[in-house]
Amino acid sequence: MPFVVVVGVQASGKTTLLKEIGRAGIRIMNTGDIMMDFAVKKKYIKNRDELRYLDANNRNLYKKMQTSAFANVGRMSGNIVIDTHATVKAANRHIPGLPYSAIKLLKDIRGFVYIDSSIEDIVNRRKKDRSRKREDDSPTEIATDKSVAVAVTSYYASVLNTPMYIIENKNGHMKDASFELRKALSELFKK
Numbered sequence: 345m346p347f348v349v350v351v352g353v354q355a356s357g358k359t360t361l362l363k364e365i366g367r368a369g370i371r372i373m374n375t376g377d378i379m380m381d382f383a384v385k386k387k388y389i390k391n392r393d394e395l396r397y398l399d400a401n402n403r404n405l406y407k408k409m410q411t412s413a414f415a416n417v418g419r420m421s422g423n424i425v426i427d428t429h430a431t432v433k434a435a436n437r438h439i440p441g442l443p444y445s446a447i448k449l450l451k452d453i454r455g456f457v458y459i460d461s462s463i464e465d466i467v468n469r470r471k472k473d474r475s476r477k478r479e480d481d482s483p484t485e486i487a488t489d490k491s492v493a494v495a496v497t498s499y500y501a502s503v504l505n506t507p508m509y510i511i512e513n514k515n516g517h518m519k520d521a522s523f524e525l526r527k528a529l530s531e532l533f534k535k
Contacts, residue, residue: 345421346452348532350525351430351442351497352459353489355469357513357521361459362427364522370529373420374427376441378413407443414446423533426450430458430496431489433481438492447500454532455507457525458497463487465515507532 352358359374366372376395383389388405417426429441447453461469463483470481481489494510501508509528513521 345418345424346454346533347417347424347426347450348454348457348529349426349428349442349450349500350457350459351428351493352461352513353429353466353486353493354433355466355473356459356461357465357469357518358459359427361513361518361521361525362425364518365526365529368526370425370526371420371422372425372427373417375410375413375417375446376428378416379409382409382412406439407445410440410443410446411449414449418449418451425529430493430500433489438489440496442496442500444500447504453504453506455509455528456497456501457509457511457528457532458494459513459521459525460490460494460510461513461515463490465513468515 350358350362362372362374376392380389380392380395383395384391388402389395417424431438432441463486466486467483498508509524509532511521511524511528
């Protein structure tokens with residue numbers, strides 16, 4: 345069961361891109377959705393955006409939900425793309441969205457893809473997205489978030505000796521980013 349991990353900061357367009365390529369039959373698992381479903385059923389949270397603040401209130405519960413989500417994905421068969429975050433920003437702190445303990449549960453990670461977007465595109469997407477409670481970060485804070493996410497992702501790629509792709513997802517150019525993502529996934533799953 346090979347895996348490719350796709351990450352990006354909030355509003356990089358990562359999940360939108362993955363939904364686009366998912367229409368072509370690529371199996372995508374969003375670990376945040378798995379965690380959210382569990383937490384909502386247990387009445388720990390009411391919506392997705394409360395999930396990132398759960399760690400501050402109950403760190404052990406958050407870790408347990410992460411471990412459970414990645415363990416569930418790790419037991420699946422076939423080529424699987426994991427939609428997650430390298431880190432999740434909540435209240436001026438970064439918490440692991442992809443902790444090393446989770447990586448150990450995924451036995452055959454073929455590589456990582458970081459979906460990048462300009463700071464301007466991220467700011468605009470966050471303002472337009474009324475379905476989510478997005479952080480109202482300054483451009484400097486977004487640049488820091490991007491740097492932290494790339495650092496964490498490149499670290500894991502280095503530790504696992506796997507490739508890391510960086511794909512630019514510019515507003516109005518989703519077809520280009522989708523093409524590049526499909527190409528990267530094809531190369532990674534061929535190994």
